[in-house]
Amino acid sequence: MSGVRVLVGTKKGAFILASDGKREKWEVSGPHFAGWEMYHLKGSPVDANRIYASQTSGWFGQVIQRSDDGGKTWFQPGTPPGETKAPDGTPKGESNKFVYDTSQETGAPLTTHQWYDGTQHPWEFKRVWHLEPSLDDPDTVYAGVEDAALFRSTNGGKTWEEFSGLRGHGTGPQWQPGAGGMCLHTVVLDPVNKNRIFVAISAAGAFRSDDAGKTWKPINKGLKSQYIPNPEAEVGHCVHRIAQASSRPQLLYMQKHWDVLRSFDAGDSWTEVSGNLPTDFGFVIDVHAHEPETIYVVPIKSDGEHYPLDGKLRVYRSKSGGNEWQELTKGLPQSNCFVNVLRDAMAVDSLDKCGVYFGTTGGQVYCSPDAGDTWAPIVRDLPAVYSVEVQTLV
Amino acid sequence: MIRVLLPPHLRALARVKGEVTVEVTGTPSVLSVLDALEAQYPMLEGTIRDHATRQRRPFLRFFACAEDLSHDPPETPLPEEVVNGKEPLLVVGAIAGG
Numbered sequence: 001m002s003g004v005r006v007l008v009g010t011k012k013g014a015f016i017l018a019s020d021g022k023r024e025k026w027e028v029s030g031p032h033f034a035g036w037e038m039y040h041l042k043g044s045p046v047d048a049n050r051i052y053a054s055q056t057s058g059w060f061g062q063v064i065q066r067s068d069d070g071g072k073t074w075f076q077p078g079t080p081p082g083e084t085k086a087p088d089g090t091p092k093g094e095s096n097k098f099v100y101d102t103s104q105e106t107g108a109p110l111t112t113h114q115w116y117d118g119t120q121h122p123w124e125f126k127r128v129w130h131l132e133p134s135l136d137d138p139d140t141v142y143a144g145v146e147d148a149a150l151f152r153s154t155n156g157g158k159t160w161e162e163f164s165g166l167r168g169h170g171t172g173p174q175w176q177p178g179a180g181g182m183c184l185h186t187v188v189l190d191p192v193n194k195n196r197i198f199v200a201i202s203a204a205g206a207f208r209s210d211d212a213g214k215t216w217k218p219i220n221k222g223l224k225s226q227y228i229p230n231p232e233a234e235v236g237h238c239v240h241r242i243a244q245a246s247s248r249p250q251l252l253y254m255q256k257h258w259d260v261l262r263s264f265d266a267g268d269s270w271t272e273v274s275g276n277l278p279t280d281f282g283f284v285i286d287v288h289a290h291e292p293e294t295i296y297v298v299p300i301k302s303d304g305e306h307y308p309l310d311g312k313l314r315v316y317r318s319k320s321g322g323n324e325w326q327e328l329t330k331g332l333p334q335s336n337c338f339v340n341v342l343r344d345a346m347a348v349d350s351l352d353k354c355g356v357y358f359g360t361t362g363g364q365v366y367c368s369p370d371a372g373d374t375w376a377p378i379v380r381d382l383p384a385v386y387s388v389e390v391q392t393l394v
Numbered sequence: 395m396i397r398v399l400l401p402p403h404l405r406a407l408a409r410v411k412g413e414v415t416v417e418v419t420g421t422p423s424v425l426s427v428l429d430a431l432e433a434q435y436p437m438l439e440g441t442i443r444d445h446a447t448r449q450r451r452p453f454l455r456f457f458a459c460a461e462d463l464s465h466d467p468p469e470t471p472l473p474e475e476v477v478n479g480k481e482p483l484l485v486v487g488a489i490a491g492g
Contacts, residue, residue: 035403059453059487060403060441076407079437093436097445125446 004349005070005391006357007051008365009038012383014053016071019378023355023369026378032074033065040130040344043391047138051391052157054128054143062127064095064143064157077157094159098125098143098151101162108168113147114176123147123167130344130387132187136194144184148175148201150213163213166199171218171235178202178238178257185343188244188252190266198252198267203238206254208267219267223256240283241343242267245292253295253322255285255343260297262322273322278309284346288371289354293321296348296356296372298341306361307338315358317372331375332366339364344387351392359385396427396472397482404442404485408435413482422477424456425468442485457484 002021008014013031032038036055044050053065053074065074077095100123101107115121126146134140139156149167151160166184175182183202190196195212198219205220218234228236238257245251254261254270258281261270274280279299288294297316301309308314312335315328339362349355356372359365363382368375395415405411416430432439443450450456456463459473459481475481 057403059401059451060407061444061451063407063437063441076437093432093439094445096440099446 002351003393004351004355005043005048005393006347006365006367006378007041007043007053007071007387007389007391008359008379008382008385009040009054009344009387010359010363010383010385011037014038014041014055015379015382017365017378021351023351023367028379029071031383032071036063037127038386039127040387040389042131042133042389044133044138044141045135048391048393050133050138050156052131052133052141054131056127062096062098062125064128064131066095066157077153077155078159095157098128098145098160099162100125100149100167101164106164107162108164111168111172113172113182114174116177120173123149123172125149126181129183129185130187132189135189135191142187142189142197144187144199146181146183147177148182148184148204150184150187150197150199152213163209163216165214166207166209166216169207169216169218171204174233174235175201175204176236186239186242188242190244190249191246192249196249196266198242198244200239200242200254202240203236203257205235205237206239206242206267219263220270221268222261222263222270222272223254224259224272225257227257241285243285243287243295245287247290248292251292251321253285253287255282255297257281257303260285260322273318275318275323275325277316277325278314282341283343284341284358286346286348286356288356289348289350290352291319291354294319294371295322296346297325298346298358300340306340311336311338313337313339313360315356315368315372315375328368328372328375330373331368331377337362342386344389345385347388347390349390349392355390357388357390359388361385395479396422396430396476397479398427398431399482399484400438401485401487403487404438407437407441410435422472423469424463424466424472424483427472427483428468453488455486455488457486458482 006017013034015030039054041053049070051067055063112120130144132142143151150163186200188198197209207216241255252263262273313332316325339360346358356368361384
């Protein structure tokens with residue numbers, strides 16, 4: 001029988017929510033890694049038991065965790081449970097080693113980016129925001145990190161190598177941190193063109209590689225951002241999230257700091273599709289699993305007020321790829337709700353009907369088993385939710 | 395044999411309870427103890443010292459015998475009471491974040 005497993009990263013640990021295909025009754029496990037900030041967990045599309053997790057702390061830095069049994073047990077890759085020392089004495093604890101590649105052969109010099117006060121600041125690794133497992137190989141996984149860069153592991157997370165062509169793109173001095181830091185938070189792997197990768201960085205914009213990560217080009221034509229000196233600059237935009245219609249990989253959607261946008265040409269050009277949204281500020285955007293023009297956003301009041309308008313938590317759905325939006329409120333609080341929904345905190349399953357999930361900074365995780373028509377909380381009182389991913393189990 | 399007391403989160407990562415002990419060759423110092431600790435518990439690499447710079451993480455401190463050793467050069471010999479096992483070296487998470 002089909003089912004779903006929802007992977008929730010929070011400010012104080014990770015939680016796994018499991019249900020059968022009806023998505024009515026849930027089993028909750030956690031907190032895993034209690035007390036740690038869990039920025040993101042995501043399962044391999046080709047091995048549902050393989051899950052990667054980003055565990056981070058202001059005190060102890062970055063840790064990568066991996067499960068090979070669907071989240072029941074975890075270990076740091078390269079350091080299996082119960083084994084603390086390699087037989088040959090060689091140190092193996094490199095699963096959390098994210099060092100920018102500055103080598104002459106494959107690297108790029110460690111340069112600077114804009115700091116909050118406008119001065120230049122050196123690149124410094126802080127944490128992994130997003131883990132994107134390969135669509136084909138369970139041992140290959142990509143990591144989007146702060147300060148912005150893209151890393152990849154091809155050995156199940158034991159070691160990591162940077163795609164330095166992105167950080168070395170040359171526009172780095174114009175990139176700047178958003179309020180959350182200068183993070184590479186979105187990684188989209190094209191399901192058809194295996195050499196194509198999309199990433200998004202706050203605040204630099206969206207970038208695309210067509211050669212499997214070696215070289216990158218900004219794809220921000222059509223974006224307009226009033227908070228940078230040239231609103232239509234090539235880079236500098238605070239892209240909050242991009243989502244791809246997997247059945248039509250050229251079709252992308254974007255939630256920018258302000259504005260919701262759409263691209264029909266894999267990001268070469270973008271058009272605003274905010275339409276009748278009550279506010280087009282927000283963080284999340286996602287696409288229905290089976291309908292490439294059905295998309296979801298959660299409008300947030302403004303960049304200075306990170307909560308829903310009028311205290312009403314509303315998901316907006318467009319069935320026309322944007323411009324015309326319908327508010328979805330059934331089962332969501334419609335008074336005194338002042339939570340936020342962060343950029344990695346929405347996901348969809350691939351059941352029929354498509355399930356839609358999102359988590360809030362108030363610790364609620366909501367599920368709609370009917371593509372957004374109705375909603376119910378799975379849990380109400382978790383720590384602030386950073387990320388939500390869902391695995392469809394068959 | 396040097397006794398080391400790790401903060402709870404690092405004990406969880408290392409899958410240990412209470413103090414750990416490490417063998418150090420030569421004159422024990424914070425540097426040599428951390429080298430031995432990371433060799434014995436490779437999952438701790440990068441959590442006490444930054445992987446790239448090898449510097450102590452800003453919110454961690456090294457205490458022993460009621461003294462803060464955090465700002466001493468890491469090669470500084472440890473106090474005799476730590477060397478002879480009477481006192482542990484404490485790795486402490488600094489108070490930060492409320």
